Amino acid sequence: xxxxxxxxxxxxxxxxxxxxxxxxxxxxxxxxxxxxxxxxxxxxxxxxxxxxxxxxxxxxxxxxxxxxxxxxxxxxxxxxxxxxxxxxxxxxxxxxxxxxxxxxxxxxxxxxxxxxxxxxxxxxxxxxxxxxxxxxxxxxxxxxxxxxxxxxxxxxxxxxxxxx
Numbered sequence: 572x573x574x575x576x577x578x579x580x581x582x583x584x585x586x587x588x589x590x591x592x593x594x595x596x597x598x599x600x601x602x603x604x605x606x607x608x609x610x611x612x613x614x615x616x617x618x619x620x621x622x623x624x625x626x627x628x629x630x631x632x633x634x635x636x637x638x639x640x641x642x643x644x645x646x647x648x649x650x651x652x653x654x655x656x657x658x659x660x661x662x663x664x665x666x667x668x669x670x671x672x673x674x675x676x677x678x679x680x681x682x683x684x685x686x687x688x689x690x691x692x693x694x695x696x697x698x699x700x701x702x703x704x705x706x707x708x709x710x711x712x713x714x715x716x717x718x719x720x721x722x723x724x725x726x727x728x729x730x731x732x733x734x735x
Contacts, residue, residue: 575680584689594620603646621694689714
């Protein structure tokens with residue numbers, strides 16, 4: 572496991588998890604056809620959520636062909652992936668979540684000055700939108716998994732499943 576990184580002075584692991592959770596909630600409300608809303612999400616809630624970890628640059632950016640996909644399709648697929656992951660995280664054991672997790676998970680362990688330990692999402696250059704939202708979910712889930720268990724304490728984003 573990677574060594575835990577200290578958070579900036581005055582920041583807590585709860586703030587890191589809250590930033591991820593806020594970005595997740597706001598992403599699920601984006602209209603897939605609204606380019607401006609996605610752009611605002613990327614420079615706002617997403618950027619705030621990944622600001623606690625150093626950006627990871629890929630070792631090599633492949634020179635393969637880039638496929639042009641419709642923005643609505645990309646956003647809709649990422650939202651559907653996130654909803655499936657939230658559903659999997661809300662069940663005991665989280666097997667449904669683990670099936671969706673990529674082989675390389677871009678979260679890093681962090682700790683704060685108060686002895687709190689958790690995980691922060693790491694921004695990865697050229698990552699797909701679906702991977703970016705899964706990393707946000709994982710950083711929050713790994714920091715406070717009990718918040719995702721079904722029942723009264725269920726994570727607010729899990730309630731968004733009904734909207735999908």
